[in-house]
Amino acid sequence: MDNIFEELNFPFVLKLRASAGAGKTYQLMIAYLWLLSKQKRVSLDSLKSIVALTFTNQATFEMKHRILQGLKDIVLENDKGKALVKVTGLIPSQAKKWLDLILDRYFCFQVKTLDSFLFNLFRLLSLELGFPPTLKPEFNEEFVLNQLIDRxxxxxxxxxxxxQVVSSLVDVFLEIEQVHGFNIENKLKSRLREVFFELYKIKKDINLNFDVDSLKYQEKRIKELGNKILNWVDEVGLEFKYSWRKAFLDPIGYFNSDKSSFLNKESIKEMCRANKNKDVLDFSKIDKYFFRFKKELDTYFYLKADLKVKPYIQICSILKDFLADYSREEGIVLPNDWMYLLEQKIKELDIPTIFAFLGERWKHFLIDEFQDTSNIQWNILKFFIQNSLAEGGSVFLVGDQKQSIYMWRDADPELFLNCHRELPNADFHEDTLKYNWRSSPYIIDFNNKVFSFFSSATNEIASIFKLENNRFQSKLKDYFSSLEQSVCEKNKNLKGKVKRFFKQEDWEQDFLRLLNNILENNELSDIAILVRSNEQAKEISSLLLAANIPVISENNLVLEASFVIKGLINFLRFVDDPMDDEKVLSFCLTPICPLENEFILKNYRELEKGLLWDWLKKQDLEEVAFLKYCVQKSAFLSVYELILEIVKEYSLKTKFPDHLAFLNRFLELIISLPKTKVLNICMFLKEWQIIKEKQKLGCSEHIDAVRVMTIHAAKGLEFDIVFLPFLDWNIPRLNILVLEDGSIVRVKKPYSANIASKLEQEKEKHILETLNLLYVAFTRAKRELYYWVEDSDKRKKNIPFLLKIIEETIGCNNA
Ligand SMILES: Nc1ncnc2c1ncn2[C@@H]1O[C@H](COP(=O)(O)OP(=O)(O)OP(=O)(O)O)[C@@H](O)[C@H]1O
Incomplete structure (x- = not known):
């Protein structure tokens, strides 16, 4: 696709479907410049009419950077610029005008995340929707739910x-999940979080009432039907095969021991032994009863599965009320709510009214990572895209179904396949890109082989995951066929490597040894360690930090990761309440306190009665004099002033230069908080408990440190060398399920038909998402890829086992 734009006539829909590293985002940048060249005038309205949407903030930043760099290259008429003039048609004089306009009116440069674009729409329509326009979006749903659960x-x-409700929930949880060991509370909270968000998405009232008697009544009906069938079989002189007589005699007892095979039988005839009557008898009447018997049993299984988890429903309904209060108090709104409202409103209002509210008219849409769009997002977007096409506009969608890793957030990768059908009034073009511009030939070849196995061996894969249905296999084919890529000219001679390690007991030592070897010839920032969860990120960061290897990760950018900030918080706790020995001790033992640890601990141990602070006050020490001053003044100084005092007195800026960025950010934060939150220390500490997890330093690309991040965060990014230390993934077993109608059920055999079908769908989603995650992880490396798995012959270890099979089948000997 050297210059597909030449062939395009407005209005058009252009869809670009290509594998990782093929230059999809790059083509979006080209398309943006090409659209600029097609504008009649260099004007603000034209600039605002082009909207480029990405999935993450990092990707937005990257896209803006690429567009500005492209314009600069054209203006400078360098080699890259000359090539861009050819494909985009944008000449240097025009490019200069656009560049000046963008830099002058940067806020009109419409390159945004999809979330922020949609929230902006919500804000513009907020009065119409009955909300104050000051409402803030809160995208961190997990954070909010943690607050609610703590409450x-x-x-x-x-x-x-x-x-009472909480304790019945604990009972149900322990019984269902069979959890043992420590941290049960955390596990329970995490399960509750999952269920709540599933339920919360269903915009129907939750049915809280459940009548235990209905289960008993159901049992009675089944028994009656069973007896009727039994009697008939006896009367006509037939005999049941195997143990099926028992199934009609005591249906509930029989099925509780997990024997559901006869639910597949079509007729009583199939279940009876051969005798002279069998072939002449008319079974049609009794089969009607048999059909009802099976139907009632199905309802029974469902009711039972539903009853088991009633306490979850009760808690979720309490949490729903808490959420309404919390949203009001904090002036926030969660995506699930505002997107739903927005979608509804857009259906109600007519086009001129909406545009009158918005005051904007978008004509061209460029959307990256389209496979991660959810149906609700698409329904809103579609409205505006259809309008732009009606006015001679365009839409350019790029995506890759096998990189869809947000299905848990309702992304629907099928949308990417079919969305153009909902945009019929425009020319439709579809294209693919065959070169990989990112990686070395070795890595490209490895990934070609590994992932084409997914579409060629669908049977084997389905059997590994025990999901042998046609729909799953055809999806595997859809996602992973025709993915093979060729090496581009510029990377032809790029050296590459892929190496698999089996996880031994002391794998950490081997891991560090390899990392240190690689660092002899590479920069720290060339290396990314990609993991699946934040816990793994913490684990690997600690390992590296203990070996004195600088690391940058989401977690160590949290302000509290700095011991100076922790020390300052302990200082505030102590000043606020010096009569509490624990608070005095916690502060005195932090590295920012100049008092000797030994001196404090020894005296604390020997202090027979009285308070630690009373004893400390009597010590004639300069450090203590300062602390006495702080305690006395604490009622008169603001939190900010107190912190400034200690920073100055203990020379924290010069003593701990590595923590300066954290310190500055912390001071900035205190100033930026509303007055009501910093009126006194106690209020600030309360606020800190709530906000501390979210307070982070920004990450600069130029910091020289190894990157540790989740695969989700690494999507769309590339690194010279990638380590994947934890590929021991399994598909999680589902114990609880939320059905389409909003009921929660326990997953235990025998399943009712609706539970079995939902379970299969969920399993399929989890497996595809896991395979996609593997694809994203393996395709981030430019030069070298190292990964660790358990040496497993067991099917239970899904991903290690799958990788082993692939390795044996495709013969890639990378050990
Ligand atoms: N035509 C091209 N010429 C030169 N370099 C290119 C070209 N296309 C892409 N690249 C470079 O190749 C790398 C990968 O491109 P890009 O990030 O656009 O790929 P992608 O398809 O969006 O990848 P992913 O799906 O993995 O996010 C980038 O460094 C990009 O600058």
């Missing part, structure tokens, strides 16, 4: 009714 736990200590 629930606190309230349950005082409120008997809530305590």
């Amino acid at each position: 629930l736990w606190r309230i349950s200590l005082q409120d008997d009714n809530i305590q």
